[in-house]
Amino acid sequence: MNCTEFLANLTDYFDAKTAATLRVELERHMGGCSHCHVTVDTTRQTIEVYRNNELFELPESIRTQLHQAVLKKCANLKRKKAHTA
Numbered sequence: 001m002n003c004t005e006f007l008a009n010l011t012d013y014f015d016a017k018t019a020a021t022l023r024v025e026l027e028r029h030m031g032g033c034s035h036c037h038v039t040v041d042t043t044r045q046t047i048e049v050y051r052n053n054e055l056f057e058l059p060e061s062i063r064t065q066l067h068q069a070v071l072k073k074c075a076n077l078k079r080k081k082a083h084t085a
């Protein structure tokens with residue numbers, strides 16, 4: 001397999017249904033070709049970003065921070081209301 005063939009099959013590498021034999025060939029080429037290795041890394045990151053956006057999933061740490069910020073805001077509002085009442 002050369003770089004052109006590798007790139008032609010690149011999307012298949014990320015497809016779970018891809019035949020194991022093709023996957024082995026892709027991995028063998030990637031192991032000896034830094035250019036294709038970088039391409040796969042970049043593509044994988046792009047796919048992960050895309051998937052995250054698609055699901056509107058927030059990282060756990062950001063979600064926790066948001067949650068705490070909202071709780072804090074609510075607590076402050078309640079306190080203010082209690083003082084005015």
Ligand SMILES: [Zn+2]
Nearest residue numbers: 002003033036
């Ligand atoms: Zn290559």
